[in-house]
Amino acid sequence: MTIDEDRTNFSPDTVVVSIDAMGGDSGVEAIIGGMEISAKVNPDIYFIVHGDSAQINALLRNKPELASRVDVRHAEKVISMDEKPSRALRGGKGSSMWNALQSVEKGEAAVAVSCGNTGALMAIAMLRLRKLPGVNRPAIAALWPSRNPSGYNVMLDMGADLKADAQDLLQYAIMGASYARNGLGLEMPRVGLLNIGTEDHKGRPELKEAAKLIETSQESYGIDYIGFVEGSDLPSKRVDIIVTDGFTGNVALKASEGTAKLFGEFLRDAFTHTPMAKVAAIFASASLKRLKDRVDPRHVNGGVFLGLNGTVIKSHGSADAISVSAAIKLAFTLAQSGFSEKLAARIASAAAVTKNSTSETDEA
Amino acid sequence: MTIDEDRTNFSPDTVVVSIDAMGGDSGVEAIIGGMEISAKVNPDIYFIVHGDSAQINALLRNKPELASRVDVRHAEKVISMDEKPSRALRGGKGSSMWNALQSVEKGEAAVAVSCGNTGALMAIAMLRLRKLPGVNRPAIAALWPSRNPSGYNVMLDMGADLKADAQDLLQYAIMGASYARNGLGLEMPRVGLLNIGTEDHKGRPELKEAAKLIETSQESYGIDYIGFVEGSDLPSKRVDIIVTDGFTGNVALKASEGTAKLFGEFLRDAFTHTPMAKVAAIFASASLKRLKDRVDPRHVNGGVFLGLNGTVIKSHGSADAISVSAAIKLAFTLAQSGFSEKLAARIASAAAVTKNSTSETDEA
Secondary structure, three states, rough: OOOOHHHHHOOOEEEEEEEOOOOOOOOOHHHHHHHHHHHHHOEEEEEEEEEHHHHHHHHHHOOHHOOOEEEEEOOOOOOOOOHHHHHHHHHOOOEHHHHHHHHHHHOOOOOOEEEOOOOHHHHHHHHHOOOOOOOOOOOEEEEEEEEOOOOOOEEEOOOOOOOHHHHHHHHHHHHHHHHHHHHOOOOOOOOEEOOOOOOOOOOOOOHHHHHHHHHHHHOOOEEEEEEEHHHHOOOOOOOEEEEOOOHHHHHHHHHHHHOOOOHHHHHHOOOOOOHHHHHHHHHHHHHHHHHHHOOHHHHHEEEEEOOOOOOEOOOOOOOOOHHHHHHHHHHHHHHHHHHHHHHHHHHHHHHHHHHHHHHHOOOO | OOHHHHHHHHOOOOOEEEOOOOOOOHHHHHHHHHHHHHHHHHHOOEEEEEEHHHHHHHHHHHOOHHHOOOOEEEEEEOOOOOOEEEEHHHHHHHHHHHHHHHHHHHOOOOOOEEEEOOHHHHHHHHEEEEEEEEOOEEEEEEEEEEOOOHHHEEEOOOOOOOOHEEEOOOOOHHHHHHHHHHHHHOOEEEEEEEEEOOOOOOOOHHHHHHHHHHHOOOOOOOOOEEEEHHHHOOOOOOOOOOEHHHHHHHHHHHHHHHHHHHHHHHHHHHHHOOOOHHHHHHHHHHHHHHHHHHHHHHHHOOEEEEOOOEEEEOOOOOHHHHHHHHHHHHOOOHHHOOOHHHHHHHHHHHHHHHHHHHHHHOOO
């Protein structure tokens, strides 16, 4: 019996997550492993899994509990990690990624998760799910460890597009705020625009223009605009959402990840370079574990595609089972909060506000 | 007796460093403290110090050893940290920053160091020292901890300018390579262009154009061009110099610094949150100190202004004595290697190469 046939018995809390099992560098094992972790702690989660059914079924054979909540859909094709988005669009039909997104398009799943090629995933998602009316450029939002009570800040765009004009940055602010409201439970998220200084006269022209746009309309969008922020504010507690273009956001996030990784190596080295240090590491093991858990990037895995008709989560390509389960948890949380519908409503009302303010200007 | 009068007795290894004592958030004490640290370990260093002579002389009173190598020049004015560059240009004459740069202009000092306002320092440096013939946009280069044998990578531009076209990025590559040759002792520095992916088709048009420019001319500039690099490569050992525009560079560096700081806090917290953790910290103290020394940003303090007739080091505004002495050490190393003259020669020959290749194209 597939979960499809069983759908009538679902509780209202049930969320069906569509999974691309073939993307990613760690293979199908990591995906199924992540699903198993999520299914164990969350009885309301069901899966439609797209990919090589022989591989998937072999992995499910010894997991009857998980298997009973999984609908396996065979897909012949796999989109490789280095495929150009344009080629993926032309030849991707019937691939596990394409079909995973189609499950959201058809409404049989609330949200899709893939560890595959980001560019291809965004291109196919735009084709299949289409942009929300009023959205010019969809964006990818990521969580980043911060000093805030939630432990995270939201940053967007992480690389859906290379550039963003003032109007795009305003939409990122609105979409990021909607994500923070539904994903992190923040009522009135604080938004900052990423710049190379906090003074009003700093930065590129589109940033100054975006600052004015967001500032004048913040109330109608349920945003608390705090002004320009700098790279050092990525982990800051004075902001919840950091808005920037996809080029800058991608570089900033990867630079921060790279730094975190280097420091992890230095830390390991500091506790292994002498026999005495190794003894110290034993005494310090609880402290080191506490640190490791706080900075483990696997716990914050999942870029969310914003601005489409439906929610898509891009998990890290190198994701292991723990990372995949973090992405699934995020997918579940957003789906259950009705994020997709709320974001669409927010964008529609934003478009109305813009239209009104434009016509007011016209009349003035 | 001032060092000026004594100049005839200087050894050929002597370097005179011009210091702006009034910039920075930590006051004159940090500057004089940094000079004292540097003077102790380096007998070849002399200073011309610009600022409030009463304050400076009071601090030098109990340091006769340092005082004998310092020439104090009184300056009435101080340029504040939030002064707009345009205002600093108009009203900055006679300030400690202005006069510190003028000492380099006059040739009485080989290099200038300031902890003050970056924008003002660059604006006044461009006015007083002027751009090297052939340089369109000067740049600020910074060192960043890496897995390379030297322990550092060079990154530029860190925010001298908001944007850079392909020709600017080529000049950054040449200037960064010259800096790495003289500052880090690398014969044939490896240069990477910062992008959001390493594939050739990724990124903005000016990056693709710059990639072609650098690739075709790398041999004549003594550069090993390795292609596009990503934010995660900031600490990488596959590259020595990371070239990017000033907006992206500034955000990436500050984001990385912010991450490093957050992890430092998490580390402290991990070793203080319980009595047991505090005991562990005692056993781990040697390891923790080793880690701290490796990641201490105070040891890599100093952005170098490249592309001017003369070398200027911008130290962190919040620099303490250790940071200031790191900036002075960098100033000394670059001055003693004849960096400024070598860079000028390199740029001149690059201009000739460009001119030749252009005229060749014209003839073709």
